[in-house]
Amino acid sequence: MTVDEKAKDAAGLDLPTYDDVARAHERIKPYIHETPVQTCTTMDQLSGAELFFKCENFQKAGAFKVRGASNAVFGLSDKQAEKGVATHSSGNHALSLSYAGGRRGIPVHVVMPHSAPQAKKDAVRGYGGEITECEPSTSSREAVFATVQERTGADFVHPYNDPRIIAGQGTCAKEMLSQIDGLDAVIAPIGGGGMVSGTCLTLAALAPHIEIYAAEPEAADDAYRSFKSGTLIQDDAPQTIADGLKVPMKEYTWHFVRNYVTDILTASEQEIVDAMRLTWQRMKIVMEPSCAVPLATILKNKDVFAGKRVGVIVTGGNVDLDKLPWMTA
Amino acid sequence: MTVDEKAKDAAGLDLPTYDDVARAHERIKPYIHETPVQTCTTMDQLSGAELFFKCENFQKAGAFKVRGASNAVFGLSDKQAEKGVATHSSGNHALSLSYAGGRRGIPVHVVMPHSAPQAKKDAVRGYGGEITECEPSTSSREAVFATVQERTGADFVHPYNDPRIIAGQGTCAKEMLSQIDGLDAVIAPIGGGGMVSGTCLTLAALAPHIEIYAAEPEAADDAYRSFKSGTLIQDDAPQTIADGLKVPMKEYTWHFVRNYVTDILTASEQEIVDAMRLTWQRMKIVMEPSCAVPLATILKNKDVFAGKRVGVIVTGGNVDLDKLPWMTA
Known part of the structure; x- marks a missing residue:
């Protein structure tokens, strides 16, 4: 079933289509970077997979x-x-x-x-x-x-539950497909689900064989519980170091997550901090705690990703350098 | 006068030539990254120049x-x-x-x-x-x-006073020339002078019109004093946060610095820490204190760089994340 057919199925929602992603890309190109993809031998050795980090932390305004x-x-x-x-x-x-x-x-x-x-x-x-x-x-x-x-x-302009936002975030996966050959899977952090939904929109249209994983803090796992139960659960104000991921999914993003995501994986607060520090240390890039959640889940679910070519969306680099989590631990 | 003619002038030194740089590049290509060049609107606005950061912090083993x-x-x-x-x-x-x-x-x-x-x-x-x-x-x-x-x-294998090392470091400027059009100047930090010497070797051969600046901590300014006095000065164990820049020049690197460098600029410890923090905050890259010295000198010598296209060599990203300088200030 294609995204357009899904759109007709979903009563009441004005769902974006892949055409909206393509139009968004033309519209926003003058105002955004095509962000680079970085690889790291150490990360490949630790994970047993081939990881391609899409560095949206280098994006304008510091985030996707x-x-x-x-x-x-x-x-x-x-x-x-x-x-x-x-x-x-x-x-x-x-x-x-x-x-x-x-x-x-x-x-x-x-x-x-x-x-x-x-x-x-x-x-x-x-x-x-x-x-x-x-x-x-x-x-x-x-x-x-x-x-x-x-x-x-x-x-x-809602942060994520808005067709214009979802179509805009879909341009990230569109770039990745032109930058990386033979991807087997893509993984992104999930809070409200805007980036994951945009990724679903693009991959379902252009490369439906690519698996889509969402990574979430255990301490704010409402998307995980929603996905496993088949019912949208919205927690109010969970506490996690991944402060970009505290918000719940809403109807638009729940539509995409429910229909297109392969699985949702979770990581503990300590696993998130460890993955964040590892990335700073070995890849020399400044990423937010939220962005470390995908790597944390990859390292604790090696069997899921073994031997696969995995696109990892590093969603942003806006951290308070005076409050780094390993300094207060 | 070309580099080769200089080589004949320098009695007693087995100086590398640009051919050694070209051969080095072929030899080492399988083992190194062609590192990316990054730009940042904020840095251009702050400096009044166009800055192109050559990210050797993303290099294999974390440094040039x-x-x-x-x-x-x-x-x-x-x-x-x-x-x-x-x-x-x-x-x-x-x-x-x-x-x-x-x-x-x-x-x-x-x-x-x-x-x-x-x-x-x-x-x-x-x-x-x-x-x-x-x-x-x-x-x-x-x-x-x-x-x-x-x-x-x-x-x-001396860290810098070795023709093989200088020729190898020269491959960085060689890459920059293929990555950035119309450079007016290149700036790199100077400690022992290996990177600056390699840069001189390449630019003197391929683009002698490009100015070459070396940036040094005020607290370890033996290269600056050598350059200004025309006599090699070698301090023993100066103290600076830029721990990669404590070592003195020796005869090979002094040869290149004396003959090809446009000027040496210095920055205080606080200016170095401020530039380092600014880069982490706005460019989202992890760089060592040593690498922040060029940016610190650009920001305090805006008249020197105004309107110029400047290649800034970010030499490495190996920092102790438990001892960040602004955490202890």
Whole structure:
């Protein structure tokens, strides 16, 4: 069954198609990097697989989320754009939307937990975004957001549960297919599921034989429990060091995860920190705790990946360098 | 005057030529990465120049020194190779020689200060190198080394004062010329001067119009004082956070620095730490303090680089993640 057929099946959802991904790619190309793919002998030896790290930590604004955000911002009509855009975000989406809004020259309103890393707040303001703070729970951020949106009339760009965002994130897997031959599997971290959904959208259309794995912290495993039970579970404010992955899936991303993901794997907090440190030490790249979850799950599930050519999406590099997890451990 | 003519001028030194660089490149290609060049809008805005970062921190064994070390190891006759190689090093050369020796399957003996970062010692041993520790001074390491060499009969591969090493390091600038159009200047950190000398060798032969800058910590500025006075000055054991740059130039590297370098610029310890942190934060790459010295000098000498296309050699990424300089400041 193709993605387009699935779209017809899903009553009530205006699902994006692969054509939306292709259009998004044309639209956002001037504003994003085609990020490099890096390999590392040590990582291959440790995993028993061939790992290809897609370095979205080198992306504009420091994370893959600039893909979806740019697609939303540059797809607005001039009239819609006047009032700007607004969102609630654990950080990288806010930063990316601020970057994209700044490139188009429109207002960007951001609701963000007061507990978000200072580096992310500074970067949002540096790109010209205006921050309203909330409590670090899903319910609080949604409530505060409603008042901001009412006041400004800005267009709501959800961090992930939005067809424009999912289509934009799908451009990452599209690039990977042109950069890496013979992929057997792709793995990405899952929080709300935007990147995983975009990956599903692209791979289902262009390379449906490639397995798709989602990696999640054990401490915030609502996607795992949803996937295993077949019912969408949405936890409010779980605690994990992978702060980009605390948010729950919603209907759009649940659609893609339920229908296209091969499996969801989880890792403990310590396994995530160990994988993060290993990457910094051996690959010399700065990645967020969230991005270390895929490597952590690969290293603890070697049988799943043995001998396979695996694309690993490194989703972002926005960390607070004053609060590195192994310094406080 | 060409490099070859210079070679005839320099009585007593068996100077490498550009042909040695070209041969080195063919010899070492199977064992090294052609490292990527990265750009960063923020860095361009801060500097007023166009900066092209040549990421030797992504090099095999984590540093450019694998170029020279591989050239030395794979250039040995089988008979010479039997007794292996030996060196004294502040870290990256030891690691690189261990890597290259491991690839060829020959013994590698390393004399290293006991104060060297634990991560570097572990990595040397991980590649199969055997470490003998010394005091952290040039005089101590040379004395201990003599006893090791006498015991083993290994071929001495100096970290930088060796034509094979200089020719090998010259392959980095050779790659840069093929990767970046219209360079106006290249800047690299200077300790013993191996990378700067290799850069001089290549650029003097292929692109003599390109300016060559060397960047040095104020706290270990013997190359700066040598350059300005016209006389080789060799300090013993200066203290700087840029631990790869504590060693003094010797006759081979002094030859190249004296004849081909445009200028030597210096930066304070705090400027080095600030530039290092800025790079981690904005470019998402792990670099050693030594590699931050060029960026630190660019940011404090903006008039020198304004409007120029500048190649910045990021020499290595081997840091002790438990001892980051801004955590102890």
